[in-house]
Every structure is written in structure tokens, then in C-alpha cells.
Amino acid sequence: MEEVVLSIKNMKKDYGTKTVLDGVSLQVRRGEIIGYIGPNGAGKSTTVKIMLGIEHDYSGEVKLFDHDISNGDVEYKRKIGYVPEIAELYDNLTAHEYLTFIGELYGLDFNFVDYKAKTLMELFGVGEVYHSRIASYSKGMRQKLLIISSLLHDPELLFFDEPINGLDANSVMIFKEIMSQLADRGKTIFYSSHIMDVVEKISSRIILLNDGKIAADGTFEDLSRENTEGSLEQIFNQLTGFSEHKELGSRFVSVVREMEE
Numbered sequence: 001m002e003e004v005v006l007s008i009k010n011m012k013k014d015y016g017t018k019t020v021l022d023g024v025s026l027q028v029r030r031g032e033i034i035g036y037i038g039p040n041g042a043g044k045s046t047t048v049k050i051m052l053g054i055e056h057d058y059s060g061e062v063k064l065f066d067h068d069i070s071n072g073d074v075e076y077k078r079k080i081g082y083v084p085e086i087a088e089l090y091d092n093l094t095a096h097e098y099l100t101f102i103g104e105l106y107g108l109d110f111n112f113v114d115y116k117a118k119t120l121m122e123l124f125g126v127g128e129v130y131h132s133r134i135a136s137y138s139k140g141m142r143q144k145l146l147i148i149s150s151l152l153h154d155p156e157l158l159f160f161d162e163p164i165n166g167l168d169a170n171s172v173m174i175f176k177e178i179m180s181q182l183a184d185r186g187k188t189i190f191y192s193s194h195i196m197d198v199v200e201k202i203s204s205r206i207i208l209l210n211d212g213k214i215a216a217d218g219t220f221e222d223l224s225r226e227n228t229e230g231s232l233e234q235i236f237n238q239l240t241g242f243s244e245h246k247e248l249g250s251r252f253v254s255v256v257r258e259m260e261e
């Protein structure tokens with residue numbers, strides 16, 4: 001049997017009186033690309049934060065690389081890369097300074113990480129700003145920097161939260177290729193996004209979270225077979241019980257058009 005990289009059993013998480021995760025169980029195998037989708041506020045980022053050890057006070061069992069993350073040993077984090085949905089970057093640093101700093105945190109040699117960071121920036125079309133301050137970067141450039149910084153230490157398991165936010169169409173194509181090549185080399189990717197056509201194309205398995213529970217889990221073909229609708233966007237609407245976009249859009253525009261007498 002293929003190696004289980006990530007295993008969650010009956011994960012529950014409350015914020016005050018609100019239950020955000022209500023018994024989530026899943027297993028992810030080496031080389032899988034998981035498209036982790038769900039409505040706003042469904043609990044996707046919370047799941048990822050628990051796995052990264054950023055969020056505590058959950059119940060249930062979480063194992064990464066067969067290691068229970070609650071036992072206090074954080075060594076497993078060396079094998080993880082993470083692109084957060086919203087990141088604070090050090091605006092006063094250049095990419096060179098930032099990436100070599102991150103690389104050294106992971107124990108990489110300065111000259112090696114400098115070479116690696118510069119080469120990855122060049123390949124991602126942002127080599128010319130390697131020595132410019134991050135404050136001057138566009139949104140897409142910042143996103144590329146975050147992606148590169150998550151990969152410097154060649155991690156086994158990647159968590160990407162809306163990684164293609166702000167990337168242009170060509171860069172999205174490069175990023176999809178990077179994901180697929182990483183997975184071919186045995187890396188495991190947990191990918192959370194609202195961009196359904198990309199999730200549909202890139203994921204080897206799609207997990208839909210709704211109201212803190214898993215509402216669907218399978219390949220796109222499995223989900224298509226189990227649902228009458230065609231695209232992943234339509235399956236998403238069906239599984240989350242949503243069909244009011246026309247009416248809501250029209251009411252929204254009516255209110256926009258209201259003006260004081």
C-alpha cells in the first residue's frame with residue numbers, strides 16, 4: 001500500500017460556541033494533489049492551521065508522516081512547505097535577503113540558497129527584481145516570492161492556500177506544471193482554492209468541506225458520477241445547496257441602484 005503522509009481522524013474545532021470543524025476524517029497518500037474546497041468560512045484554513053501546529057485546542061488525531069503532531073516534537077515541520085492565503089512579508093528586505101534568511105532557517109548554506117533562490121526567481125520571470133525591495137513588488141510578484149520561499153528546502157508535503165492569487169495566465173500555467181511535476185516526484189500537495197476550473201484540472205482528488213464536515217471526497221470523475229451537474233463549479237453549487245445566484249445578484253444590483261431622494 002502507498003505511504004500515508006497525512007491522516008486526520010475525527011477532527012473537531014470550536015471557536016467559542018461556534019463549531020467550525022465537526023468530525024473531519026481523511027487520509028492522504030504520497031504523491032496526491034488534494035484540491036481542498038468549500039464555501040467561505042467552511043473551515044478550510046482552520047484545518048490547515050491545525051496541521052501546521054499554528055492552531056491548537058482541537059480534538060481528534062492528526063498525524064503527519066506517521067507522527068502525532070500533538071506530542072510537542074516539531075521536527076516534522078522541516079518536511080513541510082506552506083503558502084498562506086494572507087502573508088506578511090518583510091517589505092524592507094529584498095527577495096535576496098528574505099529568501100536567504102528563510103533558507104538559512106531551514107539549515108541551508110547561504111551561497112547554495114542564494115543560487116537556488118535566484119535561479120527559481122529567474123525561472124518564474126521575476127529574476128530582475130531579486131535585489132529590489134519587496135515593498136516595490138506587484139501582487140503577482142509577491143505571490144511568486146511566497147511560492148519560491150515555500151519550496152526552497154524541497155519539502156515533502158506542501159500546503160498551498162490560494163497560491164495563484166494575482167498570478168497572470170502564463171504564470172498560472174507554469175504553476176500548474178510545477179505542481180504536477182512535484183507530485184510526479186512523490187511530493188504531496190494539499191491545495192485550497194476557490195478557482196474551480198484550476199482545482200478541477202490539477203487535483204488527483206477533490207475534498208469538499210461544507211459546514212465543518214466532508215461533503216464529498218473523490219476524483220473529479222467520481223464526483224461527476226455521483227452528481228448530475230457537469231463542471232466542478234456546478235457540482236460545488238449542488239453539494240452546497242446553492243442555486244440563488246441570479247436572484248441574489250439581481251437584489252444586490254437593485255440596492256446598488258437605490259439613491260436618496
Ligand SMILES: Nc1ncnc2c1ncn2[C@@H]1O[C@H](COP(=O)(O)OP(=O)(O)OP(=O)(O)O)[C@@H](O)[C@H]1O
Nearest residue numbers: 015016020038039040041042043044045046047085
Ligand atoms: N481565530 C478565530 N477566532 C474566531 N473564529 C474564527 C477564527 N478563525 C476562524 N474563525 C471562524 O471559523 C470559521 C472557518 O474559518 P476558516 O478561515 O477556516 O474558513 P475557510 O474555509 O478557510 O474560509 P475562506 O474560504 O473564506 O478562506 C469562520 O466562521 C471563521 O469566522
